[in-house]
Amino acid sequence: MADxxxxxxxxxxxxxxxxxxxxxxxxxxxLRSQFHVLDPYESPEPYDSFLARHAPSIRALMTMxxxxxxxxxxxxxxxxxxIVATSAGLDHIDLPACRSRGIVVTNASSAFAEDVADCxxxxxxxxxxxxxxxxxxxxxxxxxxxxxxxxxxxxGGKRVGIVGLGSIGSEVAKRLSAFGCTIAYTxxxxxxxxxxxxxxxxxxxxxxxxVLVLCCALTKETYHLVNKDVxxxxxxxxxxINVGRGSLINEKELVQCLVGGEIGGAGLDVYENEPNVxxxxxxxxxxxxxxxxxxxxxxxxxxxxxxxxxxLRAFFSNKPLVSEVSNE
Amino acid sequence: MADxxxxxxxxxxxxxxxxxxxxxxxxxxxLRSQFHVLDPYESPEPYDSFLARHAPSIRALMTMxxxxxxxxxxxxxxxxxxIVATSAGLDHIDLPACRSRGIVVTNASSAFAEDVADCxxxxxxxxxxxxxxxxxxxxxxxxxxxxxxxxxxxxGGKRVGIVGLGSIGSEVAKRLSAFGCTIAYTxxxxxxxxxxxxxxxxxxxxxxxxVLVLCCALTKETYHLVNKDVxxxxxxxxxxINVGRGSLINEKELVQCLVGGEIGGAGLDVYENEPNVxxxxxxxxxxxxxxxxxxxxxxxxxxxxxxxxxxLRAFFSNKPLVSEVSNE
Numbered sequence: 001m002a003d004x005x006x007x008x009x010x011x012x013x014x015x016x017x018x019x020x021x022x023x024x025x026x027x028x029x030x031l032r033s034q035f036h037v038l039d040p041y042e043s044p045e046p047y048d049s050f051l052a053r054h055a056p057s058i059r060a061l062m063t064m065x066x067x068x069x070x071x072x073x074x075x076x077x078x079x080x081x082x083i084v085a086t087s088a089g090l091d092h093i094d095l096p097a098c099r100s101r102g103i104v105v106t107n108a109s110s111a112f113a114e115d116v117a118d119c120x121x122x123x124x125x126x127x128x129x130x131x132x133x134x135x136x137x138x139x140x141x142x143x144x145x146x147x148x149x150x151x152x153x154x155x156g157g158k159r160v161g162i163v164g165l166g167s168i169g170s171e172v173a174k175r176l177s178a179f180g181c182t183i184a185y186t187x188x189x190x191x192x193x194x195x196x197x198x199x200x201x202x203x204x205x206x207x208x209x210x211v212l213v214l215c216c217a218l219t220k221e222t223y224h225l226v227n228k229d230v231x232x233x234x235x236x237x238x239x240x241i242n243v244g245r246g247s248l249i250n251e252k253e254l255v256q257c258l259v260g261g262e263i264g265g266a267g268l269d270v271y272e273n274e275p276n277v278x279x280x281x282x283x284x285x286x287x288x289x290x291x292x293x294x295x296x297x298x299x300x301x302x303x304x305x306x307x308x309x310x311x312l313r314a315f316f317s318n319k320p321l322v323s324e325v326s327n328e
Numbered sequence: 329m330a331d332x333x334x335x336x337x338x339x340x341x342x343x344x345x346x347x348x349x350x351x352x353x354x355x356x357x358x359l360r361s362q363f364h365v366l367d368p369y370e371s372p373e374p375y376d377s378f379l380a381r382h383a384p385s386i387r388a389l390m391t392m393x394x395x396x397x398x399x400x401x402x403x404x405x406x407x408x409x410x411i412v413a414t415s416a417g418l419d420h421i422d423l424p425a426c427r428s429r430g431i432v433v434t435n436a437s438s439a440f441a442e443d444v445a446d447c448x449x450x451x452x453x454x455x456x457x458x459x460x461x462x463x464x465x466x467x468x469x470x471x472x473x474x475x476x477x478x479x480x481x482x483x484g485g486k487r488v489g490i491v492g493l494g495s496i497g498s499e500v501a502k503r504l505s506a507f508g509c510t511i512a513y514t515x516x517x518x519x520x521x522x523x524x525x526x527x528x529x530x531x532x533x534x535x536x537x538x539v540l541v542l543c544c545a546l547t548k549e550t551y552h553l554v555n556k557d558v559x560x561x562x563x564x565x566x567x568x569i570n571v572g573r574g575s576l577i578n579e580k581e582l583v584q585c586l587v588g589g590e591i592g593g594a595g596l597d598v599y600e601n602e603p604n605v606x607x608x609x610x611x612x613x614x615x616x617x618x619x620x621x622x623x624x625x626x627x628x629x630x631x632x633x634x635x636x637x638x639x640l641r642a643f644f645s646n647k648p649l650v651s652e653v654s655n656e
């Protein structure tokens with residue numbers, strides 16, 4: 001295998017590609033036409049030696065999916081100024097370390113926002129109207145046997161509490177308003193420009209909601225934000241949709257509450273130990289399980305490409321970044 | 329079993345209950361508090377004799393679900409003036425016979441409209457984003473084995489063609505607009521107050537759409553409205569959602585087009601020979617199958633009760649009916 005970096009025009013700005021060994025970059029050519037992409041897994045040189053040799057020229061790093069960016073890793077990149085993430089969530093990046101080093105971080109929430117919101121709404125309709133369970137019922141040839149299928153619940157009029165009203169949460173709110181749901185939210189701070197009622201904490205939001213949709217970032221503060229106490233407040237007919245990160249919920253307590261009927265149902269795209277899903281959920285008809293694919297459309301990936309390239313071009317031409325995250 | 333009709337106050341207006349023998353009226357008490365309900369299956373008298381004896385007093389009939397109202401049956405009710413249907417579709421009622429007799433008919437579209445529209449949107453998100461198939465993938469414990477799940481397609485930007493822009497179709501349009509879909513429609517006539525482009529026939533609509541949503545009435549004119557020609561016009565990535573009636577589509581050709589990849593997918597709540605679903609569909613991941621449950625929520629049944637009682641009360645007090653259908 002040729003060392004592709006030597007084929008790169010040396011005058012292009014250097015971008016270090018931080019990825020798992022097995023990850024295939026879906027838009028490599030487009031990136032390479034504009035940047036000198038340093039990809040340690042495309043070089044015959046050992047990883048550590050490759051990294052050490054190039055570190056003095058690496059001002060920008062692009063991290064693919066959930067590839068870990070630890071403080072130790074950052075120590076090996078002394079002149080790093082920018083991390084461009086291809087994900088919406090940034091829980092794989094040591095943000096305090098970035099803050100103390102003055103490294104700025106961009107994310108890709110806005111590229112995924114519509115698709116993740118679509119999936120959140122799809123999961124909610126699916127849980128309330130039992131669509132996946134109905135599909136199992138029909139495929140299992142039960143319709144001619146049982147004649148009728150259990151009723152679901154109407155979406156209209158449901159009080160939906162959105163946890164994290166960022167780009168994804170706002171798209172969820174827009175969609176569910178069209179179904180006649182009422183919207184409330186909780187987030188780090190009350191938003192001035194938003195017409196929906198704000199609750200200062202998730203327990204109060206749950207107590208006043210029929211549905212919770214989790215689309216906030218996973219941080220030290222939001223880890224296990226939804227616990228048994230919150231689920232009991234949501235109530236026996238309450239539904240939880242999680243398109244954020246698995247660890248926003250205490251998964252063990254979620255399983256207990258679902259199995260014990262302390263909440264009404266759940267639509268889950270994310271889990272604490274992906275790709276492992278608690279096996280207790282496999283037998284439940286009031287649960288819809290999706291394999292962390294809420295953002296997974298070709299259109300979203302194209303939008304990620306535009307967004308990441310936009311951030312890198314802005315950085316190298318000293319213009320404002322497109323999607324810098326607040327890292328206070 | 330006591331003959332309940334004798335317990336009815338004779339001064340209440342008479343309503344004949346036309347239902348299958350096994351159907352349990354979900355709101356019988358409420359109905360009986362306001363009307364003298366004649367239910368042949370609650371009487372020990374043979375059906376024909378019961379009907380013949382009461383026919384001279386039956387001006388109003390309430391038909392439950394898809395119970396057939398044929399011209400022959402209508403001949404046995406010489407003074408019938410009103411049929412109150414509890415369904416959205418009226419394909420089980422001989423409308424030309426009603427027209428020639430001057431019998432007016434009310435339906436319950438508006439009671440089901442929101443729920444059916446929710447289900448149509450749920451089926452569409454499900455097909456495009458492969459939610460039920462993803463749920464099968466996770467429950468089948470394939471995630472840890474295969475690692476990634478095939479991408480779906482984005483909902484936003486899709487051109488949705490609605491076939492029948494009545495109360496259900498309008499609710500579908502409202503919802504899908506919030507997802508960033510563009511809407512067009514076909515119906516018997518162009519509607520003046522509607523902002524969406526109108527196509528005079530379903531083939532032209534299909535040729536200019538990525539998705540067809542069928543929510544029109546099944547009539548002689550709409551029987552097999554969607555055939556292979558229409559599906560080929562819709563194209564290889566096109567998706568069909570049917571929440572109307574099974575026979576709106578030539579089901580044999582639909583199965584061929586799905587199996588042969590001539591359309592991209594389908595979300596079906598209705599079939600030509602319910603509860604029988606073509607077995608060729610059971611193995612397809614691009615199909616979501618629902619057992620004619622799009623309107624099935626407790627909230628919809630409550631709304632049906634309000635609507636049917638409203639129509640009956642209006643009829644007996646000579647006021648305008650709430651949901652009379654145009655039967656031209």
